[in-house]
Amino acid sequence: MTKVVLLGAGNLGFHFYRQFMQSKDINLIQWYNRSLKKLDFAKNKLAVTNQISQLKTADLYLICVSDDAIETVSENIQSEALIAHCAGGMHLNRLRGSSRRAVFYPLQSFTKERDLSFENLPFCIETSDPNDQPLLKNLAKSLGGDPYLFNSENRALIHMIAVFINNFGNHILHLVSELSKKHNIPFHFFNLLINETYQKAIDIGPENSQTGPAIRQDKKTIDKHLEMLKDQNLKNLYLNLTSSIQKNES
Template identity: 40%
Template sequence: MQIVIIGSGNVAFHLAKAFVLNNIPLAQIFGRNEKDLEKIALELQIPYSTEKLEDADLYIICVSDNSVESVSTIITKKDCLVAHTSGSLPKEILVGEYRKASFYPLQTFSKSKALDYKKIPFFIETDDEKDKQVLFELAGKVSENVMESSHEKRKYIHLTAIFACNFVNHLFSRAKEISDSQEIPFDYFLPIIDETVQKIHEIDPKLAQTGPAVRNDIRVLELHEKLLKDESLEIYKTMNHSIKEMYGL
């Protein structure tokens, strides 16, 4: 089966790398950023182009959500399968007479960070059983966790990931601002961050909650509010209100 990956960003790089490491041949990686494409192609030893899209049985579009629809129009072949990797878009966003699918890897991707691809869940959506089997077999060569998911369910998967990953990372950034302001090395907070994340591998997050809000420690909450200002103060109040609401305080 001829496979082409379209895109040159984080998802495209890691998906291409996962395929190469699992001996899944790629006919091409295609995109508009020649500098990034050349770097990926050299590292993974795969062909690339910014001009001519190779003929393929499967095209996997790994671009931003805003670009998926327009990028999908460059595929003019009818007898092929085209899948995007978006967590929020329906497969029907793809524009063409080809067969449409979703091939969503649930992970946060950065080119500089190595990943264990076997642990990344893949969520598959297709129109027919044959295409589903093709994508399940493909994802199964990369990951130990592959399941079917409708667009409706995938929207909630993506939303959950935003809370569990993007929002949490933003809180890390805000925490670092506070530690930096007091010249406290942020590395000192890594053990408590690691323990917090590790804990929810064994304990339900709701049962693992600690801190002044769940204890309803008004004195500490008021003290902290006096130390904060602007956005960080609003985040602190909002988070503590949410914790109190969850625990009926």
């Protein structure tokens, strides 16, 4: 059994905690967080601490703190065991402390309140020492995920693509949900369209799914939409995305 100390109790740390506690292959021996309060609900189930100096001896220190805190937290870990951070956009070299360094990045958007499975989830793995790959590959597999090796450059690209998909995709939905509510149209109206949009892109590829006024050069409809958009920000986005479709889609 791999002995793991988990550091951080944000969205990802919380999901790892839940999965590790259920796993037969992983022995989660301690949970660290800057504030003990967040760990209160778990203190009867495993050791918790807010002191990095009191970390137990483990096979892996898994760091799920915010990007900015990774350097400081890692340099205070007094161990020569493997330490790994979980941040898609951070270079392996940002880790301090142990000389055995790694990244263990699950390609997903985690929210505490939502049940999320790790089943078939891609885990992007990088290690400073190739001998440490099996430990992390097995960790990913024992969570039901699929391990893949990526260097920090490719992982940064994957992380940036995730920003487009998740952050920008959600933001567009947010902007139009505001517009919709402003006109007393309940946003759940669009649920089936949202589902079909993304299921279609997954099933037949976004390159085979483009429709609408931009790609068919329907200037009349485009002009009408621009006239309807009173908000300058929405108008700019509409123009940019329309011109991007006309430049890039064939």
